[in-house]
Amino acid sequence: xxxxxxxxxxxxxxxxxxxxxxxxxxxxxxxxxxxxxxxxxxxxxxxxxxxxxxxxxxxxxxxxxxxxxxxxxxxxxxxxxxxxxxxxxxxxxxxxxxxxxxxxxxxxxxxxxxxxxxxxxxxxxxxxxxxxxxxxxxxxxxxxxxxxxxxxxxxxxxxxxxxxxxxxxxxxxxxxxxxxxxxxxxxxxxxxxxxxxxxxxxxxxxxxx
Amino acid sequence: xxxxxxxxxxxxxxxxxxxxxxxxxxxxxxxxxxxxxxxxxxxxxxxxxxxxxxxxxxxxxxxxxxxxxxxxxxxxxxxxxxxxxxxxxxxxxxxxxxxxxxxxxxxxxxxxxxxxxxxxxxxxxxxxxxxxxxxxxxxxxxxxxxxxxxxxxxxxxxxxxxxxxxxxxxxxxxxxxxxxxxxxxxxxxxxxxxxxxxxxxxxxxxxxxxxxxxxxxxxxxxxxxxxxxxxxxxxxxxxxxxxxxxxxxxxxxxxxxxxxxxxxxxxxxxxxxxxxxxxxxxxxxxxxxxxxxxxxxxxxxxxxxxxxxxxxxxxxxxxxxxxxxxxxxxxxxxxxxxxxxxxxxxxxxxxxxxxxxxxxxxxxxxxxxxxxxxxxxxxxxxxxxxxxxxxxxxxxxxxxxxxxxxxxxxxxxxxxxxxxxxxxxxxxxxxxxxxxxxxxxxxxxxxxxxxxxxxxxxxxxxxxxxxxxxxxxxxxxxxxxxxxxxxxxxxxxxxxxxxxxxxxxxxxxxxxxxxxxxxxxxxxxxxxxxxxxxxxxxxxxxxxxxxxxxxxxxxxxxxxxxxxxxxxxxxxxxxxxxxxxxxxxxxxxxxxxxxxxxxxxxxxxxxxxxxxxxxxxxxxxxxxxxxxxxxxxxxxxxxxxxxxxxxxxxxxxxxxxxxxxxxxxxxxxxxxxxxxxxxxxxxxxxxxxxxxxxxx
Numbered sequence: 001x002x003x004x005x006x007x008x009x010x011x012x013x014x015x016x017x018x019x020x021x022x023x024x025x026x027x028x029x030x031x032x033x034x035x036x037x038x039x040x041x042x043x044x045x046x047x048x049x050x051x052x053x054x055x056x057x058x059x060x061x062x063x064x065x066x067x068x069x070x071x072x073x074x075x076x077x078x079x080x081x082x083x084x085x086x087x088x089x090x091x092x093x094x095x096x097x098x099x100x101x102x103x104x105x106x107x108x109x110x111x112x113x114x115x116x117x118x119x120x121x122x123x124x125x126x127x128x129x130x131x132x133x134x135x136x137x138x139x140x141x142x143x144x145x146x147x148x149x150x151x152x153x154x155x156x157x158x159x160x161x162x163x164x165x166x167x168x169x170x171x172x173x174x175x176x177x178x179x180x181x182x183x184x185x186x187x188x189x190x191x192x193x194x195x196x197x198x199x200x201x202x203x204x205x206x207x208x209x
Numbered sequence: 210x211x212x213x214x215x216x217x218x219x220x221x222x223x224x225x226x227x228x229x230x231x232x233x234x235x236x237x238x239x240x241x242x243x244x245x246x247x248x249x250x251x252x253x254x255x256x257x258x259x260x261x262x263x264x265x266x267x268x269x270x271x272x273x274x275x276x277x278x279x280x281x282x283x284x285x286x287x288x289x290x291x292x293x294x295x296x297x298x299x300x301x302x303x304x305x306x307x308x309x310x311x312x313x314x315x316x317x318x319x320x321x322x323x324x325x326x327x328x329x330x331x332x333x334x335x336x337x338x339x340x341x342x343x344x345x346x347x348x349x350x351x352x353x354x355x356x357x358x359x360x361x362x363x364x365x366x367x368x369x370x371x372x373x374x375x376x377x378x379x380x381x382x383x384x385x386x387x388x389x390x391x392x393x394x395x396x397x398x399x400x401x402x403x404x405x406x407x408x409x410x411x412x413x414x415x416x417x418x419x420x421x422x423x424x425x426x427x428x429x430x431x432x433x434x435x436x437x438x439x440x441x442x443x444x445x446x447x448x449x450x451x452x453x454x455x456x457x458x459x460x461x462x463x464x465x466x467x468x469x470x471x472x473x474x475x476x477x478x479x480x481x482x483x484x485x486x487x488x489x490x491x492x493x494x495x496x497x498x499x500x501x502x503x504x505x506x507x508x509x510x511x512x513x514x515x516x517x518x519x520x521x522x523x524x525x526x527x528x529x530x531x532x533x534x535x536x537x538x539x540x541x542x543x544x545x546x547x548x549x550x551x552x553x554x555x556x557x558x559x560x561x562x563x564x565x566x567x568x569x570x571x572x573x574x575x576x577x578x579x580x581x582x583x584x585x586x587x588x589x590x591x592x593x594x595x596x597x598x599x600x601x602x603x604x605x606x607x608x609x610x611x612x613x614x615x616x617x618x619x620x621x622x623x624x625x626x627x628x629x630x631x632x633x634x635x636x637x638x639x640x641x642x643x644x645x646x647x648x649x650x651x652x653x654x655x656x657x658x659x660x661x662x663x664x665x666x667x668x669x670x671x672x673x674x675x676x677x678x679x680x681x682x683x684x685x686x687x688x689x690x691x692x693x694x695x696x697x698x699x700x701x702x703x704x705x706x707x708x709x710x711x712x713x714x715x716x717x718x719x720x721x722x723x724x725x726x727x728x729x730x731x732x733x734x735x736x737x738x739x740x741x742x743x744x745x746x747x748x749x750x751x752x753x754x755x756x757x758x759x760x761x762x763x764x765x766x767x768x769x770x771x772x773x774x775x776x777x778x779x780x781x782x783x784x785x786x787x788x789x790x791x792x793x794x795x796x797x798x799x800x801x802x803x804x805x806x807x808x809x810x811x812x813x814x815x816x817x818x819x820x821x822x823x824x825x826x827x828x829x830x831x832x833x834x835x836x837x838x839x840x841x842x843x844x845x846x847x848x849x850x851x852x853x854x855x856x857x858x859x860x861x862x863x864x865x866x867x868x869x870x871x872x873x874x875x876x877x878x879x880x881x882x883x884x885x886x887x888x889x890x891x892x893x894x895x896x897x898x899x900x901x902x903x904x905x
Binding site for chain 1: 240281338
């Protein structure tokens with residue numbers, strides 16, 4: 001006997017109920033479009049990530065010079081100047097983590113459709129990590145925003161956000177949306193003796209109805 | 210509860226692709242579209258890459274150095290490389306698309322660096338920000354040109370400002386300083402660019418720019434002069450030091466003034482001469498031609514020095530041009546000999562010819578060709594007596610040497626203007642001729658003649674004969690008078706009878722004493738004296754001839770002095786004749802006669818009278834002797850008359866009008882009178898011979 005929960009008011013209804021009697025929300029056990037959404041957001045995030053790396057992230061203008069640096073270029077500059085720690089953080093936060101997220105979400109989505117070598121528990125844990133880290137991905141954008149607002153010394157020196165910061169923020173946002181679109185239950189839907197009837201049942205009900 | 214239906218496979222209805230797709234796919238689609246749009250846009254907006262070649266690219270950094278136009282960034286240096294031979298730096302600049310059509314062949318680029326000059330500091334901002342490349346191009350879109358050659362220094366003019374570009378050429382005695390300001394009334398209104406030596410190596414020329422707001426100050430009548438340095442003068446007004454500005458004192462500068470009105474506004478690329486100082490600049494206005502000039506060649510046969518470039522060309526006393534070039538010319542084919550001729554290039558200013566209407570070189574050529582047919586010729590004349598400089602004069606000859614000469618329009622390189630004999634000697638030769646004629650005057654001969662004349666005159670005047678003559682004559686006359694006037698002679702007739710009887714002895718005594726012989730000798734002496742006068746007077750016509758000759762010569766010399774001298778000479782001759790000796794001539798004659806008297810006195814003292822009575826017996830003998838004596842007297846008288854006649858002839862021999870003649874004739878008239886007295890004495894003796902004996 002299956003139940004379906006209303007996504008708005010969380011009232012439980014017997015499986016097959018079309019509309020929540022309490023809030024009028026349409027009841028659906030699984031979002032059939034979920035994977036499409038994941039992929040769609042992921043692709044937008046990737047698209048945004050490209051200019052985020054090509055365009056300068058920060059424009060530093062001092063009395064003497066004007067410097068615009070991309071994310072990686074800035075990190076390399078920092079490393080040249082000996083700030084390996086900060087360079088590492090920047091590389092980690094701005095390169096490895098976003099790329100890791102893309103890969104993780106993509107792997108999860110693929111795993112739902114075609115199965116995976118990873119166990120379902122691992123995949124669930126991976127999803128949780130992605131979800132958790134997502135909120136810290138904006139650290140670059142925060143740094144840029146804070147620096148830009150702090151370092152405005154008129155003619156002497158000023159820092160302004162480059163075009164990349166916008167794209168980077170968008171990329172992070174879209175990646176988060178992608179991660180959120182992923183329904184972690186789909187990981188578990190594959191398990192069990194008869195995943196198909198369970199997943200197909202509402203459809204058949206609907207079709208039959 | 211219902212039974213569970215049999216587990217039958219259900220085939221879901223196939224839904225359309227649209228239904229199966231999530232709406233979310235629109236977002237990546239949109240993102241993709243935006244990305245593609247942005248990519249296309251940025252590609253489309255990407256300007257062309259131009260290459261600028263520089264000598265060096267110090268301070269230029271790839272990806273950082275900007276290309277600026279009017280201090281606005283219009284491009285970025287993308288790459289810095291070298292030319293193939295590594296002798297230049299090639300800077301590749303990504304140009305903004307908006308300006309690329311303007312970056313045509315006329316565009317100029319230079320690297321702006323900080324620069325400290327005497328005028329101030331420029332490009333200071335590049336000290337901190339780094340250099341940038343300044344591009345200069347005009348507002349005419351001439352199509353993109355990809356290869357450019359960068360300048361090593363800033364061009365004079367930002368073409369957009371529309372300043373006036375001029376070429377300044379230093380006069381031979383002036384100089385030009387690079388990058389010097391052009392100052393007008395103390396305000397900098399332009400700049401001189403890079404100066405370079407002219408091709409002929411004679412002077413310096415430079416491009417210059419008058420800023421757009423001041424271009425109306427410059428017209429074709431404007432004259433530039435060098436205002437650099439300072440001038441110091443010390444005069445009655447005290448010491449005075451002049452300089453235009455401190456900047457021009459250090460760096461040099463040029464100023465200008467439009468001296469006369471009437472010039473048309475200057476055009477781009479007009480050429481101006483920079484004079485050494487204001488004075489020469491101002492005076493040049495009146496000597497320099499305006500407008501296009503007509504060049505002619507005149508070939509002068511005499512290759513003389515003195516004609517110089519810039520020598521004036523006069524037509525009817527008006528300066529119509531100047532000599533612009535001088536060359537020697539040897540052309541045996543044309544002239545038939547190997548003499549060097551002087552080929553002068555005459556630059557005629559048509560405006561000065563006074564032609565009506567539009568006076569261009571062609572009209573001037575027509576006019577001159579017409580005038581040449583009427584006889585106009587070019588010749589060299591002295592421009593200045595002191596300097597010996599020459600000028601060219603166009604004149605119409607009174608008697609044309611070559612009447613059919615014409616303006617040779619086919620002459621190369623210029624039409625040839627016919628020439629005629631030069632009049633170089635005009636002034637100097639005239640002076641020389643005067644001196645030569647003075648030199649040729651027979652002054653020495655004249656003086657010699659004058660000296661000879663004086664000598665002759667003084668010889669005549671001082672000749673003892675002449676001197677003796679008057680004295681002797683006077684003495685003789687005086688004696689005769691004394692004898693005649695003596696009481697004994699007066700009483701002679703009365704006493705004759707008383708002593709008649711003693712005459713015999715007296716006559717005997719007289720015979721003894723040889724009276725008649727002595728009388729004869731006296732008369733001979735007188736004769737000699739008269740001969741002397743005659744002789745000397747005979748020289749006088751000769752003298753007069755010579756005087757005449759001298760006077761004739763003197764007449765050829767228009768010198769008053771000479772006549773003055775001559776009159777002086779005559780005066781001295783007068784003075785000579787006026788000497789006491791000459792005046793004493795009658796006295797001397799008297800003296801001569803005194804001797805006679807003395808003889809007679811001796812005769813008397815010899816007791817002649819006292820013995821009359823005693824010797825009366827011999828009176829007849831005496832009377833006979835006396836008759837003999839008296840018979841001899843007519844001969845004496847004849848001789849005296851002959852002498853006087855001779856003297857008269859002599860005196861008539863020369864012009865009585867002349868002073869000398871007058872003096873001499875006066876003197877001789879006295880002689881004549883004396884002779885007349887002798888004559889009357891002789892007659893008296895003839896009538897009454899006794900009176901000689903008896904004093905009556």
